[in-house]
Amino acid sequence: MEIQKLAHAAKEASHDLAASSTELKNRALKEIASDLNSRRKEVIDANRRDLEESAQNNLAAPLMKRLKFDDSKIDDVIAGIESLISLPDPVGTTLSATELDRGLELYRVSCPIGVIGVIFESRPDALVQISTLCLKSGNAVMLKGGSEAHNTNRVLAEIISGASEHAGIPSGWIQLLETRADVQEMLKLDTFIDLIIPRGSNEFVRYIMDNSNISVLGHADGICHVYVDRDADTPMAVSITVDSKCQYVAVCNAAETLLVHEDVAGQFLPAAAAELKKNNVEIRGCEKTAAIIDVIPATEEDWKTEYLDYIISVKIVTSLDDAVRHINTYGSGHTETIVTANNDAAERFISLVDAGDVFWNCSTRFSDGYRYGLGAEVGISTNKIHARGPVGLEGLLIYKWIIKGSGQIVADYAAGTRKFTHRKLDTKFTV
């Protein structure tokens, strides 16, 4: 019930926020940056309490590192806000304009989605990034961060709501949830919340997807493949395989399975195996692979597994189409790459593979909002609708159809006394 009230308040605020001017939103972002700077001691003190509690609870070292929010992290999020201020306002863009008849003009204009629910990992910087992205795009937001960071998150949310509301943004646009039970409640509130963005483990994201009627933007698995075609350059294929697997193993766009055309397996696999072993990668291979290099036997389960670790599965395929079939069966629609010098093979791979990101002669690790130049990133989506692959600000937008008329009624067009012109306009919407 409590959460329903918060969601209702967010929904109410979202309407005024959607109508807020660029100037007001940017002024609010400036005040947030300024207050984060002047109140950094409070933030760091709260974070110290979180770090102490987590140390007592024996939180793993990598998570402790992500939880830490010090002066340099505060400088980073402030720099992020400055760059967000300099971006154009994504709201109010005229996407199309059509004259339906004299004095009857149709416009499609970008607008915020409404209320976004975001569930994110233990990094407190995520709270600042997500909430300021929502503010810039005119969306209200309900946030649930990692429980280890609850003291830090509480101070950050308080600073952001205080500063933005002081600047004139409607109160209630940012809401902080604190428990798992809060999240459970949130998942039911489809009348108030328009989109859920869950960031975290496969199991967690899948749970959210299976337990809410609200649309979900994100990805559960990241089972990405490197396909080494018959016409691949061997050194390039080895380099791309090693980077895709090893450059950062714990992320969704790291490769988990290597597919190799049978005609080049004899040449490519020993070279690749040597480099992978230098990086301490365990290789699990199909029977044909085992006939060429020394591997642990792969099982059906391996093709379905996102290792997120120094492990790779290898399968020899008989053709490009065989590789595509494997990818479309076992892949998660995230990132797939082909290494080939053959344009026709590349074209066929690109058009047949069903994934958000399909690459030719580069590492799978490039699928990322920063590398794509999208500026801020909301997340990576394996959805088939709305937004796919790395999602920037535009993933937080939808559009309205607006008609400016002068008293027209449909009866006149039905009777044939008036006719539609359907003429493309290149004007922007203004009243």
Place this chain on the structure above:
Amino acid sequence: MEIQKLAHAAKEASHDLAASSTELKNRALKEIASDLNSRRKEVIDANRRDLEESAQNNLAAPLMKRLKFDDSKIDDVIAGIESLISLPDPVGTTLSATELDRGLELYRVSCPIGVIGVIFESRPDALVQISTLCLKSGNAVMLKGGSEAHNTNRVLAEIISGASEHAGIPSGWIQLLETRADVQEMLKLDTFIDLIIPRGSNEFVRYIMDNSNISVLGHADGICHVYVDRDADTPMAVSITVDSKCQYVAVCNAAETLLVHEDVAGQFLPAAAAELKKNNVEIRGCEKTAAIIDVIPATEEDWKTEYLDYIISVKIVTSLDDAVRHINTYGSGHTETIVTANNDAAERFISLVDAGDVFWNCSTRFSDGYRYGLGAEVGISTNKIHARGPVGLEGLLIYKWIIKGSGQIVADYAAGTRKFTHRKLDTKFTV
């Protein structure tokens, strides 16, 4: 299990269909049109059996009319296919292009969604329209039509699959479901089906939305409002009110509630009531309305009701913001219109009202794909993501991110030995 096999076949076909050339798809559409023409006797005979069965089952006259599929209807769907052939292929459009670095280019290119499940009403023409729209946009489709039309639908689906597969479209791209149990099965198949488009009654659409993990595109309610502002021209407001309510009462974009600014209620309401009564509209009003004109008292339930009939509810509001609040509370996000001569009022209404279609000085009845000039219409969506309002072909598309590289790996950029250029390109993607 049977339905799962059909869905699996559709998914398999969808990958090849996505890669099919414009020429092949248009050739298939031509063959479909040609076979519909040459096999029209079979279609009409099957339809006669449906009409006879339905007459025995005492199907209501308006439904009998929708079910009837005669020579003139066949001519219409053939004309629809001809115009679809002449539309540009929506697949393969480069939506953005960025140079990430020398020889590393990122493209965002439109592509089909995959497999679309469509559940539609008793009109057999819908089967032809929907399946050919899916074919043109490169999507496989699973169709379930009204059971009254089962003989007609079977022949139509057989003609469409036969003609298209003869032209070279992969077999299995179109699947016909025949029972409600089939639909229940389909709703569970989120690994094969990417989007469900349900057309039909509120209860039915809401049932689909509540019982599937698959994304749903459509609308349940259509609770649309006409708001007569303080600065409205009375004759224009009366005309728009009557058209919005009466031009076709049984459709989702007909107005159900009239909101009137208190300052003009005394002048506007008697004039509007006189015209509405000429059209036999029952008026249910709030207490303030009842003080001005003769009405049946409205209850809270009236604000939430889509009458789809000659009934309108009337509420007097104290301000534009009061009207907006009512709309954002009770509206279904479909179509809302303001009648006003005041630009500031129009601007505020348009930016604050949360709906797919927001109009100024025209009838709510304009929200329709044909009237918008979208060509073919998939449906009308009250979703907050992907597509909103009348949805044309573009609602059946998503995009892929494609990178053309020359061996690049992320490690070089992480080490700083290479830098991203992020330069906008105006080139189209080609291999």
